[in-house]
Amino acid sequence: MSEIKKEKEVPVDPPPFLGSWKNIYWLLMGNLIVLILLFYLFTIHFS
C-alpha cells in the first residue's frame, strides 16, 4: 500500500463545491442509486 500512502502526501485542493472530495463521491454514488431505483420502477411500471 506504499503508493497510496505516498499519494496522501500530494497536496489536493478541495473541490469548488460541496466542501470535500468525499462529498462529491457520495453525490456520484447517490445519483447512481437514485437512477437505478428510477430505472427499476420504470421497468416494472411499463412491463
Next chain:
Amino acid sequence: MSSIDWIVLFGTLIFIVAYGVWKTRGTNSMDSYLRGDTSKWWTIGLSIMATQASAITFLSTPGQAYTDGMRFIQFYFGLPLAMILISVFFLPIYYKLKVYTAYEYLESRFDVKTRMLAALIFLIQRGLAAGITIYAPAIILSSLLDWRLGYTTLIIGVLVIIYTVSGGTKAVTQTQKQQMAVMMGGMIAAGVLVIVSLPDNVGFFDAMHVAGKMGKLNVVNFDFDLSDRYNFWSGMTGAVFLFMSYFGTDQSQVQRYLSGKSLSESRLGLMMNGLLKVPMQFIILFIGAMVFVFYQFNAPPVFFNDTVAQQVRVSEQGEAFTALEDEYNSIFEEKRRAVDNLVTTVESGDEKSIDLAANTLNSLQESSEEVRTQAKAVIQQALPDAETNDKDYIFMNFVMNNLPVGIVGLLFAVIFSAAMSSTSSELNALGSTSVIDFYKRKINQKASDKHYLQSSKLFTLAWGILAIIFASYLSLFENLIQAVNLIGSLFYPIVLGIFVVAFFFKYIKANAVFIAAILSQAVIILLHYLNVNGQAGFFTMGFLWYNAFGCVLVVLIGFIIQTGINQKRNS
C-alpha cells in the same frame, strides 16, 4: 440526401477541422502537444465523453434497444464507481510523477520491461480498435450514402489526421467540445422528432406502454446469471473492471484528463463523466426504443440495409425475397390493428384486457421476427458475403426515410463527428505512447524538445495511415459495439491487473508481475477460444467477466510466483 443536408454535413465537418487547426496553431513544445495542460474541468469531462462516444455508440446503441431492449444500459452502472476509484487512486500518482503516459508510472514502480509490456498491449489493442473505430461507421455510411467504402474511410481518417497531427492533445480536446455539441444536438432533435412522428392518437406515455409491453423497456434485471451479458451484477462487477482499465490505464483516456490545469480540474472532469454518462446512454437507448414504437405504426422494411435488400431483389432469390416482404407487410397490417387495440386498452386501464392485447401483439411480433429471419436466410443464399445483421442500420435507415431535410444532414454529421472524436483521441494516444514509452525511452534518449515534437507528429501520422489501411481490410463483426468491447475485454484485464498490483500489492515485484501478466494473457485468450467453441465448461462466461477474472488472475499468479522467488532466495 438533399443539397441542404450535404451543406449541413460538410459545413459542420469542415468547421470543426478548421477550428481545431486554427485554435492550436503555433503549438511548439512537447508539453503543449502531448499534455495540453490548460483544460478546465468541463472541457475535460466533454473530452472524456466524446472519446468514449464513438460512431458505434450512435449507430449500434439505438439498434440494440430496437432489437434487444434497453437492458444494455446496465453495462454502464459500474462507470461512476470506476470514476471514483480512478480519482482516488490513479490520478494523484499520475500528477505526482508528471507523466505523459500511464505506462511511465510502471517503470518507477516495477521496471522498464513491465512498462513496455503494458505499453505494447495498449498499442496492439488500441491500434486494432482505431481501425474498427474508422471502419465501423465507414462501412455503414458507404452503404447509406451509396459511396465506395474507401471514400468514407478516407474522409474520416484524413480529416482526423489533419487536426490531430497539427495540434496534438489541445486540438483533440478543443474539437471534442464542438463534436459533443453536434452529437447531443442531433440526438435530441432525433428523439423529439421520432415522438412527434407518432400518430396523433398516440401520446408519449402510450408509446412507452407499447415499448414496455413489447419488452423494450427492460432497463434493470437483478437476476444473477454469469452467462447473461447485461444485468445489474455484470454491470456492477465485470464492467467496473472494464471501465477501471479503460479510463485508468488506456492512454487514449488518461491523456484526456492529464490535459487538466490541475488535479482538481481533472478530478471534476472524471466526476462529470460519472454523473452524465448513464443518463446519456439512457437517452440514446430510449430513442432506439421509440424508433421501435414508430415502426409499430409505420411499416418497417423487412431488412434495414436498403443497398443489400435492393441487390437481393434483382438476384435469383429476388422472388422469394419479395414474397417474404409481402408476408412481412401483411403481418404488419395485423400488428397495426393489434397495437391500436393495445393503446385503447391501456387508456381503459383494464389489466386483463391489456394483458390479452399485449399477448396478441407479441405473438404477431414473433411471427414478424420469424419472417425477418427467413429473409436473412434468403439474403445469405443470394449474397453469401453480405452481412445479415442489420442492427447497425436501423437508426440511420429511420433517419434517412423519416426525418426532415437538414436534420438528416445533421444526423450524418453526428456519426462523422463521433467517429472523428474517438479516432483523434486514439491516434493522439498511440503517437504519444510510441514516442514516450518506446522512441524516447529506448531509441533516442537525448534529442531536443523540437525533435520529439516532430517525432510525435510523425508517429501520429503513421498510426493514422495504419488505421486507415487496417480499416480497409476489416470484415464486419456481429455487432460493432460488442466487437470493440470484446477486444477491450481480452487485453484490458491484464493491464489493469498490472496497475492493481502496482497500487495495492507492494509484496509483488517486477519479475513476478511480468511473468504473471504474460501467463494471464495466455489464459484469457485460451478461455475466450474455449467459450467461443462451447468447451469452457465451468468457466463458461460472458466476455465482460474476463475483466474481473483476468485482473484477479494477474494478482494471484503474481503472488504465487513472488512467494516462490522469495522462498528460493531464502533457501
